[in-house]
Amino acid sequence: AQSVSQHNHHVILSEAASLELGCNYSYGGTVNLFWYVQYPGQHLQLLLKYFSGDPLVKGIKGFEAEFIKSKFSFNLRKPSVQWSDTAEYFCAVNQGSSNTGKLIFGQGTTLQVKP
Amino acid sequence: GAGVSQSPSNKVTEKGKDVELRCDPISGHTALYWYRQSLGQGLEFLIYFQGNSAPDKSGLPSDRFSAERTGGSVSTLTIQRTQQEDSAVYLCASRIRGNQDTEAFFGQGTRLTVV
Incomplete structure (x- = not known):
């Protein structure tokens, strides 16, 4: 079955630090990839x-992500985090061949940015 | 409305009672999804509607769970004989169509607590 794995469950950073959140998925076909954020x-x-x-x-707010097909990865990055980036981040995938558009989510990563 | 609206925002119910959760999608969105967000489980897909039909119900955890959609708009998720393990945040999302290359918009969810 298709699955999404986020390696970091809880990340604590100071403001201005760089961020990279890992996301790997397990589907060999064409995929569409997403990062969602849930602020408190x-x-x-x-x-x-x-x-x-x-x-x-x-994406918005200075975030970017790189799709590396050979590694089945879609890691999220931001060069310099702000306190306002404190939130939970979810990676999600749907199959490119799907006609339902349903999303398979990772378990989420809680990011805490210290001022 | 401007966004996906869910009601109630919070629901506390006694074990064994039935509950109904409501979702009002964005006007004109034909695709509607229910997801469940549980502690430690991440976001799980429950059911997908295209119009009033539900071509994918594969995520419904048991026959106590059912959902319907009327008029291609409002959807109701019903949980019968609630159990404590049903406690979670139930999220609704809608898309303009069910194809994979469109964005899903989420409501704020209904937090269900079964006591």
């Missing part, structure tokens, strides 16, 4: 997505 008390919001084309995608 808010709903899930899309940070960025990859469907095709340039494997380096840029």
Whole structure:
């Protein structure tokens, strides 16, 4: 079965530190990839997505992610985090051949940024 | 409405009672999804609607769970004879269509506590 693995469950950083959150998936076919963020008390919001084309995608708030097909990975990065980036981050995948668009999520990574 | 709306936002129920959770998707969105977010389990897919039909119910955990959608709009998730393990946040999402290359928008969820 298709699965998504996020390696870091809880990350604590100081402001201005660089961030990389790992995401690996287990599906050999065409995939669409997403990172969602959930700020405290808010709903899930899309940070960025990859469907095709340039494997380096840029999202909102200075986030970017790189799709490496050979490694089945879609890691999220930000060069310099801010206190306001404190949130839970979810990687998600759907099969490119799917006609349902359902998402398979990783377990999430809680990011705490210390001021 | 401007976004996906779910009600109630919080529900506490006694074990064995039935509950109904409501989702109002974004107007014009034909695809609707229910997910469940449990502590330590991440986000799990429950069911997918395209219009009023549910072509993918594969994530419903038991026959105590059912869902319907009427008028291609509002959806209700019903849990019968609730159990403590049903305690979770139930999230609804909608997309303009079910194809994989569109963004899913999430509601704020219903936090269900079974006591």
